[in-house]
Structure formats: C-alpha cells, structure tokens
C-alpha cells in the first residue's frame with residue numbers, strides 16, 4: 370500500500386522560509402528523536418546554508434537512548450549544526466536550548482540586539498509544546514506573561530530571545546515510502562492519510578526485527594508468530610480487538626497496537642538509525 374499525502378500549499382513555503390532564515394540568527398529545527406531523518410525536510414537543509422542550526426531531538430523520553438546518542442554524534446559532524454536531545458515538556462531540559470542559542474550567537478541576546486531564533490519543523494514534532502515551555506519559563510522567571518508582538522508569529526521571550534514560529538511552513542518529505550511508514554508509525558501523519566492496518570503491519574514487523582523482547586513480553590506472543598499478520602493477529606487477540614463474529618479485527622488491532630507503541634508502552638523505541646541517513650546525505 371502506498372501512502373500519498375501532498376498538502377496543497379507548499380509552493381510559497383520555500384520563499385517564506387528563505388526570507389525568515391535571512392532574518393534569523395539561530396535556526397531551531399525540531400525533529401522527532403525516534404526518527405530524526407524522516408521527520409526532517411531537505412528544504413531546510415538546502416536553504417540553511419551557513420546559519421547556525423540546533424537540531425532539537427524532541428520526544429527523547431520515547432526514543433532509544435543508545436540510538437539517540439548515535440544521532441547526536443552523526444549530526445555533530447555537520448558544519449554549523451548542534452544536536453540537542455530533550456523532551457519539550459521538561460523545563461529543565463528546554464533551558465539547555467536557551468543556553469545553546471546564546472552560545473551560537475554570542476553577539477546577540479543583548480539590549481537592542483535580541484537573538485532572533487526561528488522554530489521550524491514538520492507537524493506533530495512538538496514545536497508548540499517547545500514554544501510553550503520556553504514561554505512559560507520566561508513567565509516563571511520574570512513573573513510576567515511573555516509578550517506576543519504585533520506579528521502573531523513572533524514571541525518575545527523577554528530573556529534576549531525573540532522566537533519566530535513557523536506553523537505550517539514545513540512538511541515531511543513523502544517521496545520515500547519507508548520514511549512515510551515511519552512517520553505514520555510515530556503518529557506524525559494524521560489518520561486521514563494512512564491505512565491503519567498496513568502501518569500496523571509495518572510497525573509489527575519492525576518491532577519483531579528490532580525490539581522483539583518487549584513485543585513478545587507485552588503481548589505474550591507464541592513462537593509460531595512468523596509474519597507481520599500473525600503478530601498483529603496475536604496482538605489483536607490479546608487486546609480483545611474482535612469483530613461481531615469473533616474474528617480478529619486487524620484494523621482495530623493496528624490502531625490499538627500503534628496507540629500503545631506511540632505512548633511508550635513497549636519501552637523506548639527509535640524507528641531509524643543514522644546509517645541510512647549518512648548514505649542519503651552523501652548521495653545529495
């Protein structure tokens with residue numbers, strides 16, 4: 370099954386992002402730590418040029434720590450790029466981002482010379498959560514609400530940083546079908562764009578190959594589950610996803626399984642590792 374998902378308004382995004390980058394000191398690219406390559410968009414890499422960029426590996430609480438460490442090492446090799454794993458819901462972790470911005474633009478963040486940071490990323494990676502935590506932090510610090518300037522997409526954090534929010538400007542690259550399935554597994558692509566059963570089968574197969582123990586343990590899988598359909602059927606039976614006639618409802622099984630996987634019920638899971646990303650970057 371091929372996932373097709375082409376949002377209509379991508380045309381102007383290129384121009385808008387380029388214009389914003391020109392006015393920005395530090396780019397904060399929010400990625401999903403479980404799939405930092407598939408949740409990126411190559412447009413930003415092309416337009417960024419020399420601008421310092423912090424790749425925030427968000428939702429780190431859900432990702433496999435060893436794999437995240439490997440991603441940080443990989444990104445560290447890119448000129449002008451720093452990678453910061455964090456959970457956007459955790460103020461203590463988000464504070465590191467403020468410090469890193471200041472380090473990357475040391476001549477900014479002073480009265481009359483605010484540091485202009487741009488938060489960008491595909492939908493659902495946690496941009497709003499991150500901005501809210503940053504803004505909340507500012508509130509806690511100065512006992513005052515952060516000012517939202519006349520332009521609704523600019524937020525003055527009142528700590529020397531002005532954030533530009535870029536809602537809806539960046540979309541995932543959907544040409545690569547495996548990346549699309551990973552995005553769908555993580556929940557980054559909305560329910561209307563995918564067939565739950567095929568994504569559930571993809572996820573079941575991935576888990577059996579990469580993280581078999583938590584899968585077998587949680588759903589008490591028997592040893593004869595040797596195909597994705599078998600695995601999903603066993604999960605469906607375990608979770609009580611049956612049709613009126615008592616058959617296993619694979620669609621409901623996929624929904625329930627993906628909900629558990631996304632919610633961290635199978636432990637910390639990363640859906641991709643840096644190797645393929647490095648190969649692709651070299652190809653470009």
Ligand code: G4P
Nearest residue numbers: 427428429430455456457458491492493494495496497498
């Ligand atoms: P966006 O602006 O990039 O579109 O993303 P948004 O902040 O709306 O976050 C998308 C979902 O990801 C939200 O869940 C949010 O709570 C969750 N999220 C963001 N950051 C983190 C994180 O660091 N860790 C975890 N585990 N989840 C995170 P939701 O279910 O859509 O909404 P809600 O019910 O949590 O409010």
